[in-house]
Amino acid sequence: MSRKHHHIKGAEVSCCVKYSLFGFNIIFWLLGAAFLSIGLWAWAEKGVLSNLSSITDLGGFDPxxxxxxxxxxxFILGFAGCIGALRENTFLxxxxxxxxxxxxxxxxxxxxxxxVFKDWIKDQLNLFINNNVKAYRDDIDLQNLIDFAQEYWSCCGAHGPDDWNLNMYFNCNDLNPSRExxxxxxxxxxxxxxxxxxNxxxxxxxxxxxxxxxQKYIYTKGCVGQFEKWLQDNLIIVAGVFVGIALLQIFGICLAQNLVSDVRAIKANW
Known part of the structure; x- marks a missing residue:
């Protein structure tokens, strides 16, 4: 009897692991809620929530x-982690x-x-930018994203200013009535x-x-080349950010698995 009682007392949930996981996930959950709220608010401002068919009308990438x-x-993962840690729910x-x-x-x-496929990625990035150049005036968020990228990287178009011929407002066609x-x-x-x-x-x-x-008035370098140069110049910082995110994910997985092991050990002694 005393031996059985000793085993039950020996298996217990670590409060440190439990509340560390809960704290980790509450931050994760709140950040997810903030991102989701910003996205839904932006959609509401553009009238997408009242007319969901307008999603397909966007010609380019909607940020x-x-x-x-x-x-x-x-939001979903953070919620599952919070409730799972608090309730010691092994499924969650x-x-x-x-x-x-x-x-x-x-x-x-x-x-x-x-x-491995960096050349293919470069081609896809070029295609992505050009597709969004075409849709520059179709969505205000896309327009702000392109403007930010061109200002930040001191560039114009995917490979140069002439890429703006792809946009119906900036095209040099003689029949184009646009002031732009x-x-x-x-x-x-x-x-x-x-x-x-x-101006x-x-x-x-x-x-x-x-x-x-x-060259006196506008940036003449393309954004693809400028982005590659920025990556090379900031390789350590970019790599550090990705490694930091990866370590946080591994930390969260380890905490969850430790808590699952503790809960199983308790159940095994019942």
Whole structure:
């Protein structure tokens, strides 16, 4: 009798593991809720929630999708991890650890494939940017994303300013009635430090001029090349961020598995 009592007391759930996992997941869950809320709010502002068929009308990538998908996954996993840790529910803990492990595996696979097929990735990035150049005026979030990228990386188009011929408003076709014909968005313009207010018309007619004249007013390098250069210059920081995310995922999986083992040990002594 005393021996059996000793085994029951010997198996117990570690409070440190339990509440560390709960704290880890509450942050994960709140971040997911924040991302999801931002995405849904942006959709509501654009009227997508009142007319779901408008999703298919977008010609390019809608950045809001990123918030909704990432936020949704984080919200579900964080919720499962929180409740699983608090209630010591092995099903939810396994769900959390398995899917977090699957995400880690997919990230690792994507990283390896990106290194092996970097030329194909470069072509896909070029195609992605050009498709979104075509849809530049179709969605305000997409427009802001492209403007941010061109300003941040000091670039214009996928390979150069002439990529803006793909957009119906900036096309140099003689039949194009747009005032922006043969121009580029203001985010392609070289910033004048003396100007406090952004001149949104700085790119008008700039592609009617020669290459030497363009260089004075707009960025002439493509965003694909500038992005590659930025990656090379910040390789340690980028790698550090990815390694940090991976370690956090492994930490979460280990905590969940330890808690599952503790709960199983207790049940085994019942």
């Amino acid at each position: 809001v999708w990123l918030f909704i998908v990432v936020g949704g996954v984080m 803990l396994k769900f959390f650890s398995v899917f977090l492990g699957l995400i880690f595996f997919l990230e690792l696979t994507a990283g390896i494939l990106a290194f 014909r043969c121009g580029v968005p203001f985010s392609c313009c070289v910033k004048d430090p003396a100007e406090d207010v952004i 949104t018309q700085c790119g008008y007619d700039v592609r009617l001029q020669g290459d030497l004249h363009r």
